[in-house]
Amino acid sequence: MDNLLNQDFRKELLRTDIIPRKLNEISQKYRNMFLEDFKNKVIKTELVEKCQCGSLNLEELTKIDRFGLPFGSLICRDCGLVMTNPRMSQESLSYYYDKYYHPLNYGEEHLENQVALFEDGQGKKIFTIIKDFLPKKEKISVLEIGAGTGNVLSEFKEEAKKENIIVEELGTEYNNNCINKCKEKSINTIFGNIQTVIGLNKKFDLIILSHVFEHFIDLNKELDDLKQLMVDKTLLYVEVPGLFVIHEKDYYNNSFLGYHIHAHMFNFNKDSLNNLMHMSGFESKFINEKVESVYSLKHNINGSIQNNFIKNSYSKVLNYLELLSEGILTNFYKTLKRWHETEKSKREKYQRWNQQNNKKLEKICIQYDKVKRASYIRKISELKELFKILGDLKS
Ligand SMILES: [Zn+2]
Numbered sequence: 001m002d003n004l005l006n007q008d009f010r011k012e013l014l015r016t017d018i019i020p021r022k023l024n025e026i027s028q029k030y031r032n033m034f035l036e037d038f039k040n041k042v043i044k045t046e047l048v049e050k051c052q053c054g055s056l057n058l059e060e061l062t063k064i065d066r067f068g069l070p071f072g073s074l075i076c077r078d079c080g081l082v083m084t085n086p087r088m089s090q091e092s093l094s095y096y097y098d099k100y101y102h103p104l105n106y107g108e109e110h111l112e113n114q115v116a117l118f119e120d121g122q123g124k125k126i127f128t129i130i131k132d133f134l135p136k137k138e139k140i141s142v143l144e145i146g147a148g149t150g151n152v153l154s155e156f157k158e159e160a161k162k163e164n165i166i167v168e169e170l171g172t173e174y175n176n177n178c179i180n181k182c183k184e185k186s187i188n189t190i191f192g193n194i195q196t197v198i199g200l201n202k203k204f205d206l207i208i209l210s211h212v213f214e215h216f217i218d219l220n221k222e223l224d225d226l227k228q229l230m231v232d233k234t235l236l237y238v239e240v241p242g243l244f245v246i247h248e249k250d251y252y253n254n255s256f257l258g259y260h261i262h263a264h265m266f267n268f269n270k271d272s273l274n275n276l277m278h279m280s281g282f283e284s285k286f287i288n289e290k291v292e293s294v295y296s297l298k299h300n301i302n303g304s305i306q307n308n309f310i311k312n313s314y315s316k317v318l319n320y321l322e323l324l325s326e327g328i329l330t331n332f333y334k335t336l337k338r339w340h341e342t343e344k345s346k347r348e349k350y351q352r353w354n355q356q357n358n359k360k361l362e363k364i365c366i367q368y369d370k371v372k373r374a375s376y377i378r379k380i381s382e383l384k385e386l387f388k389i390l391g392d393l394k395s
Pocket of ligand 1: 051052053054055076077078079080081
């Protein structure tokens with residue numbers, strides 16, 4: 001597989017001589033153990049040859065992940081979906097999650113010492129996004145796949161209670177320590193996965209997949225399984241780490257290599273997730289670029305042809321990655337944020353600038369192959385100009 005675009009940022013992305021993230025001793029130790037298991041094929045991997053959209057037109061983007069492990073990524077030229085390659089095989093996943101996932105990713109061997117897998121507020125946020133779509137009922141059934149330590153469900157229940165909605169919850173988990181944590185919070189949790197829940201012969205008003213979907217390998221199969229737990233009005237909340245907000249995340253070192261990780265089989269943006277969901281028979285009710293989204297089953301069969309139209313974000317992704325490598329987006333974002341935090345009276349102005357920034361971004365990220373280099377550079381200087389004006393305004 002070759003790289004048609006011989007540009008500096010592409011070469012930078014293909015580096016193998018660095019560890020993009022700073023690792024503590026525990027992460028380092030588990031990284032080395034993982035590498036041994038990988039070399040000895042205790043952890044099995046497979047190559048990706050085809051995109052979820054059916055295209056074979058794939059281009060290499062990176063060769064390593066945030067830990068410097070040999071899990072690179074491919075981008076589909078026909079839809080823009082970014083896929084991890086090689087990727088761990090399904091048969092190795094339970095071993096991997098049991099032994100490696102937590103210590104390697106969080107740098108902490110004991111779950112007890114680990115703070116919540118997600119910062120507080122995740123369950124509250126999900127309730128806020130979903131509440132307008134919920135059926136007007138006093139009691140709703142909510143399923144969370146991969147409930148972790150139960151924070152999302154317990155916060156969600158609390159928020160619902162404020163609106164006089166009783167939540168009958170169920171969580172699934174693979175990790176027994178997590179199940180115990182859920183029990184401490186009185187969150188009803190079972191050991192298992194979607195298949196386990198299908199065995200219960202139940203349907204739900206809402207199913208939550210919060211930072212879970214990107215870990216799945218066979219997305220179409222998982223979605224087909226989920227459908228068995230859904231009725232016409234069931235809502236499906238899917239949240240994954242959006243590719244187009246890397247510049248806002250210090251946690252990822254504001255870089256693609258700091259974001260990319262072997263445990264995520266796919267790196268989605270709004271369009272690439274929508275493509276996949278539409279093809280699998282879901283319709284979108286809400287989605288943003290952070291990739292917080294709400295779906296339901298598609299009702300209108302006649303409308304399905306139109307909905308299956310694939311929105312290709314290939315160029316947008318590459319444009320974004322180039323801008324990201326130049327640090328402009330991150331600087332711009334940070335300045336705005338600092339301004340926002342230090343001068344509360346200027347919030348409205350901040351909102352306006354932020355909107356303008358987003359519009360510029362959208363403009364810059366137009367079809368890459370259609371944009372000449374010169375016009376790209378002009379747009380960058382426009383952004384720099386905006387940045388400068390902002391600095392002047394502040395002083
Ligand atoms: Zn594709």
